[in-house]
Amino acid sequence: MPKIDLDAIPLNNSTGYPAPHDRAVQGRWKRGLASVAGISDFGVNHVTLKPGAWSSQRHWHEGEDEFVVMIAGEATLIDDKGRTPLVAGDCVAFPKGEANGHHIANEGQGDCTFIAIGRQPQSPCHYSDIDLMFDWQRQGYFHKDGTPF
């Protein structure tokens, strides 16, 4: 069945972020759609942010493009250039290698939902505001000097 039964897919708010960086995404409820739907050319996450939640810590990828389309509610895109309101239908792209740390924050009173397209990271991911790095070779999170949490 090509139409995806979203309600049948469990929500999860898991994160690999070590404490205390995990707190900001505890209200980020995700459904991974690609594997459920049997596609693998790219990843697809259906993401609802509860009020106060962030899509991620502010970051950028050296080697993976990201694309987001808002489908419900309101949010704020925060990047090196400032703050941009987002509403349903808005589209945002984060080209690989562009050193512009970004995330999406729900600063409103209601939920917001978006679709995020990307690929499993196979390159360094840089975090703009905190002492965190994703080591893609070890597939885990470390301090910027490589030491574990």
Add this chain to the structure above:
Amino acid sequence: MPKIDLDAIPLNNSTGYPAPHDRAVQGRWKRGLASVAGISDFGVNHVTLKPGAWSSQRHWHEGEDEFVVMIAGEATLIDDKGRTPLVAGDCVAFPKGEANGHHIANEGQGDCTFIAIGRQPQSPCHYSDIDLMFDWQRQGYFHKDGTPF
């Protein structure tokens, strides 16, 4: 600027389909977002279907996954299994190699809009209802016996 200025991107209703198969997509107005936004890991089309228009002739790809998320209006997904209504927020995936000819038709009175994610075809594409094939090696449309239109 990560947020894409949709209004600044020209709409086009071009198609490679030969007549008479082009008629069904004349009311399909597309904006290609990936190249404008500087991303290349996957393709992104912002598509508005005018009343009566189809997303494509009914087809399936041997080697490319497709993903669609509705962002406004109403449409009908038509595939080998029947007809499925689509509204904003609905997500649809078409796995590569699944021989289930599909398209999205606007059978309503207003416009509908969706985002379609995929890759440039590098494999045969099969058309379910008409004498048409996409020859990816010649990057063009032909009759199913390989003869040109």
